[in-house]
Amino acid sequence: MTGLSPTRVIGGRYVVLGDIGSAGAGVVWRAADRVTGRSVAVAELHLPPDPDERRIVRERLLRVARAAGRLDHAAFVAIHDVVTDGDVDHIVTELVDASTLAERVAGDGPLDERAASAMARQLAAALHAAHGAGIVHGDITPHTVLLGADGKVLLAGVGVAEAVDPLRTTRDPHFLAPELRDGAPATPESDLWAFGATLHVALLGRPPADGVVPEFGGGVLGSTLAGLLQPAPRDRPAAQHVVGALDAARMLAGAAPRGGxxxxxxxxxxxxxxxxxxxxxxxxxxxxxxxxxxxxxxxxxxxxxxxxxxxxxxxxxxxxxxxxxxxxxxxxxxxxxxxxxxxxxxxxxxxxxxxxxxxxxxxxxxxxxxxxxxxxxxxxxxxxxxxxxxxxxxxxxxxxxxx
Known part of the structure; x- marks a missing residue:
């Protein structure tokens, strides 16, 4: 894809309106869907040059899009379409007016504990829904976590990275669980480690150091972070238990002892x-x-x-x-x-x-x-x-x- 034209149409359907920025996959464009009239985001994908490999990746992407479409949870950025234009592949998603966690931390510094807890609770609930539906995200990073001005947190790119880059050659190793770096398949447990690494950035402004389980003060949030970043997958708390822990901590903040x-x-x-x-x-x-x-x-x-x-x-x-x-x-x-x-x-x-x-x-x-x-x-x-x-x-x- 080269240049920007106000009359450019991707796949004969998506009218390019502007350049949003870039993501791991490539350039991301703001566009209007000629068929539905809605605004969308169109991300350019870098797929293998071999025609057979490209066909396999496209099939994987379509399976991911169909699976993600079945997720009944408001925290996921919806995938609408996978299109090819000029021999370049694109994935079309809903357009979200929000900054990424990476942008927020770079501009304003780490989140305070209250904001980080709220973010973590929403992400954990989203992962619980995905894992319950048999879906692994595969690429949770500060770039795929979107923070809305209203406090709403969304998770973008569900399943896309694993479909496009199954060998994980283009992804940031700071957010890959130890077992993924050793070639193991993506699992709910590897999502939880990536969630922990992303929470580490939210709280401390940097990804975790290799082989170091962080110490972040006391309280449930710090213990949650330490639990998520455990090296062994079996030792990480499930998403539903993170939700329960954070909910209980919030409720207990206002709890009062009675009767001595x-x-x-x-x-x-x-x-x-x-x-x-x-x-x-x-x-x-x-x-x-x-x-x-x-x-x-x-x-x-x-x-x-x-x-x-x-x-x-x-x-x-x-x-x-x-x-x-x-x-x-x-x-x-x-x-x-x-x-x-x-x-x-x-x-x-x-x-x-x-x-x-x-x-x-x-x-x-x-x-x-x-x-x-x-x-x-x-x-x-x-x-x-x-x-x-x-x-x-x-x-x-x-x-x-x-x-």
Whole structure:
């Protein structure tokens, strides 16, 4: 592709309006789609000169575009088309008015922890959606992360780099997981390492050094970064657990202890559990948790909760606080104070509980006792929430006490 003409049309359909810049694939153009009328971005691709190899790459790109089109998640830049014009191949995507993370850091310096946490949470949720659909991004870098002025984060180029450059000869090695540099195939775990390297740039302004797991202060964000950059793929936390950890940290920022010292320990136990799990580098197990609602219209009637409960949570149970020194049916290992005036919905509360209650359980309950207990989350119904009961309780119960 040479020059810029206001009358140039790519593939007989996309009218070039201007030069956006360059990306790993080549020049990126702003264009208008003659068929739909929408504005799009058209990126020039550098494909192999051999006709057979070019055909294989085009087929891979079309498969990527179809797979990406099935992703029902707002954080991905949509791929619209793959076209050839003048023997030059192009990929057509939605046009996003946003700067890349690389541009933001170069212009304004590293993000503060709050902005980096918000970015990381959105990226982790996007990766969870992609990996759940069997799709690996393959090229997460500060250049493929887009930061909108409204705080929205988008991820561009899903699957494109792996389709165009399967040998990874043109990609920045700073964002390739160690196993990819050794020739292994791209996997969800390699995406997570690249996510960690990108988060490293967001926080520190530079990619991680080879073989060095970073130390970035304390807290869940620093531990998340350390966990993502673990050398062994099996030691990296899954995307859904990163979402859960960051959600729990945000909720716990406004959590208040109730009922004395044990409550304080229980609440901080969530943070301890998250830090231990992520700093150690292992992916937390699938939460062992059942969710029940409480309130006048809930599964459970709950009055005056304390550190211990007189009955085990079960559908239809009426439960009150109990003295932990005497007979009791269950123990609360953590309570999360909910903020905001609008009911977030049962599914959102259950998701919060799944991300926070399991590490709290593991942090507070001694290891020998864990196998003999079950974990239950008590979440408020909307009626209870509107009445001021805005707490999620993480409860450990004995299976023999149910019913």
């Amino acid at each position: 010292r044990r409550w304080w320990f229980a609440v901080t136990g969530v943070v301890v559990g998250l830090l231990v799990g992520l700093a150690a580098g292992f992916a937390l197990a699938t939460p062992r948790i059942q969710a029940l609602t409480y309130g006048p219209d809930g599964d459970v009637r709950l009055s005056g909760p304390a550190a211990c409960l007189d009955a085990a949570p079960a559908p239809g149970a009426v439960i009150s606080g109990a003295d932990c020194a005497g007979p009791h049916g269950a123990e609360i290992v953590a309570s999360l104070q909910l903020s905001g005036e609008r009911f977030p919905g049962r599914d959102a509360l259950v998701g919060l509980a799944a991300g926070a209650c399991t590490p709290a359980f593991d942090a507070v309950v001694e290891r020998p006792r864990r196998a003999s207990l079950e974990l239950v989350a008590l979440v408020p119904t909307q009626a209870a929430f509107d009445a001021g009961e805005r707490i999620v309780h993480c409860v450990a119960r004995s299976p023999g006490k149910v019913g």
